[in-house]
Amino acid sequence: MPSIYDLQDGSSPTAVPLAKFPSVPHGLASTYYEGYFQELVRAAASIDLAAMDRAANVLLEAHMAGATVFSCGNGGSAAIANHMQCDHLKGVRTETDLRPKVLSLSSNVELLTAVANDLGYEEIFAYQLQSQSRPGDVLVAISSSGRSPNIVNAVRWATNHGLRTIALTGFSGGDAKISAEVAVHVDCTNYGVIEDLHQSVMHALAQYVRQSRMSADVIPLTTF
Secondary structure (H helix, E strand, O other): OOOHHHOOOOOOOOOOOOOOOOOOOOOOHHHHHHHHHHHHHHHHHOOOHHHHHHHHHHHHHHHHHOOEEEEEEOOHHHHHHHHHHHHHHHHHOOOOOOOOEEEEOOOOHHHHHHHHHHOOHHHOOHHHHHHHOOOOOEEEEEEOOOOOHHHHHHHHHHHHOOOEEEEEEOOOOHHHHHHOOEEEEOOOOOHHHHHHHHHHHHHHHHHHHHHHOOOOOOHHHOOO
16 A cells, blocks of 8 residues: 655555544544554554565574674664664573574664764664674664665665665655565554554564474463
8 A cells, every 4th residue: 555655756646645643633642542553553454474474584594594683773763673682682592592693783872973973874874784794694674764864775785795684664665665675564654653563573573583493382381
């Protein structure tokens, strides 16, 4: 289904825009929450489940091979990128034979500001990959719009240098969705809803990978 941004990107002016939330004022927080939750459910159903399988396979194969998984994002997406490092390095390792190597490119404020100041904000993630990554590693790029220049640059650099790439996107998906090997896309125009679902996708992928390396008798006895 097209996003409202597709019309700005040159698609047919007769395309039906994606439903927008909120589209009217809400007098009560309770009714806003009801509408927000309904949009969350609708947007969750828009995620391609085959893309989830592909993303999980990329992550599991990387962990099994001892490759490094890098994550990155701006703003709220940076928080998800940082959280991903915790959930894979600590969570996935617990009760499994995996020893994940995971690094968030959004976590070092000294490095981020040095690169942004000297080279430009659009280089803050690709620059780190140039020094720290190798072919066979994985980049998970998280961007609600999919248009952030630093995200797009990182995905393109990673693709061109032998890394596998996963993009978590929303709105129209932007160039990040087009450039990534696997795109887990949320068809939505509300940043909060998109970020909520990106966080859920991150959790689901980490927990899936973890349980895939656990014995059947241990899973029901384990807290996820």
